[in-house]
Amino acid sequence: MDYQNYVQMLKAMADPNRLKIIDLLSCGSLCACDILQHFDFSQPTLSHHMKVLQNAGIVFAVKDGKWQHYSLQKRFVQEFKQNTDQLLAADEHCLCQRSDREKDVAN
Amino acid sequence: MDYQNYVQMLKAMADPNRLKIIDLLSCGSLCACDILQHFDFSQPTLSHHMKVLQNAGIVFAVKDGKWQHYSLQKRFVQEFKQNTDQLLAADEHCLCQRSDREKDVAN
DNA sequence: ACTATACATAGATTATCGTCTATGTAATGG
DNA sequence: CCATTACATAGACGATAATCTATGTATAGT
Numbered sequence: 001m002d003y004q005n006y007v008q009m010l011k012a013m014a015d016p017n018r019l020k021i022i023d024l025l026s027c028g029s030l031c032a033c034d035i036l037q038h039f040d041f042s043q044p045t046l047s048h049h050m051k052v053l054q055n056a057g058i059v060f061a062v063k064d065g066k067w068q069h070y071s072l073q074k075r076f077v078q079e080f081k082q083n084t085d086q087l088l089a090a091d092e093h094c095l096c097q098r099s100d101r102e103k104d105v106a107n
Numbered sequence: 108m109d110y111q112n113y114v115q116m117l118k119a120m121a122d123p124n125r126l127k128i129i130d131l132l133s134c135g136s137l138c139a140c141d142i143l144q145h146f147d148f149s150q151p152t153l154s155h156h157m158k159v160l161q162n163a164g165i166v167f168a169v170k171d172g173k174w175q176h177y178s179l180q181k182r183f184v185q186e187f188k189q190n191t192d193q194l195l196a197a198d199e200h201c202l203c204q205r206s207d208r209e210k211d212v213a214n
Numbered sequence: 215a216c217t218a219t220a221c222a223t224a225g226a227t228t229a230t231c232g233t234c235t236a237t238g239t240a241a242t243g244g
Numbered sequence: 245c246c247a248t249t250a251c252a253t254a255g256a257c258g259a260t261a262a263t264c265t266a267t268g269t270a271t272a273g274t
Contacts, residue, residue: 003126010121015232016114019194023110027197032251045233047252052231066241066250077195084191087126088184090134122262139221152263154222159261173220173271 005057006083009076012056017041018049022072025059031067112164113190116183119163124148125156129179132166138174 013019021035036046050070053059058076062069120126128142143153157177160166165183169176 003123003130007121007123007126010117010126014114014117014121016110017232019110019114019117023194026195033249041232042234043251044235044253048232051252063251068251072195081191081195084188087130088133088179088188124262140219148262149264150221151223151265155262158222170221175221 003083003087005079006087008056009058009080009083012052012058015049018053021049021053022058025070025072029062029069029071031064031069033067035070110190110194112186113194115163116165116187116190119159119165122156125160128156128160129165132177132179136169136176136178138171138176140174142177 013022017039020038024030024035024038032043032046032050035050036043039046050059050061050068053070054061056076057073057079059070060073062071120129124146127145131137131142131145139150139153139157142157143150146153157166157168157175160177161168163183164180164186166177167180169178
């Protein structure tokens, strides 16, 4: 399994402000100025966070005149849950393999 | 919703090496020396990563003689999936609220 | 007792990250 | 055309994180 994209998603989510942004977007589209109202940091900081979220494939942006409308990528919602299930399940994709020592003990 | 613990989990998972450790532990218990065999970094670095995972409530450790046996916390598996579902669902817990501008447009 | 093994801790270093100010750009309106 | 609004970019800075070497501690075997 290739966790490269999953790690990028996790990194993007592992910030309380960005997590709040995802929460805000989870029920619909918002423009940057609307999102900014929920935070204390500056506008360039929001711009930075939105870029991180876009690069991780979490959010996509549509320009409408002066406004940038942000939404969650549906593919992200699917893939993140899928990758999480795959990671935490002890299935055939699991990386784990018993050590030589433990194999000896088992024999 | 309180995302404090969820953010801590995400931060701990947002590292490719720690994600691989979680994957290794997802189908059973392993001791540190077994985990270390799968990586190129040093033993103190592994010790550091295991501490991060423990502090996030992802992993617990049991000492057995010389060995430290690590396992995934079952509570983590449950809570992480639950928090993820809650974050990404557009339900009543959602933070989002329409801006004044959008409310005006809607009126 | 001595040695080896398994792991933790301390401290330093380098890289990455979150945030800021300053400034640029593009669209809108008078 | 000029001002305003919405947003992006550049560069700097302080904090945090990932890694290392050196060393400490505890357990097991001889």
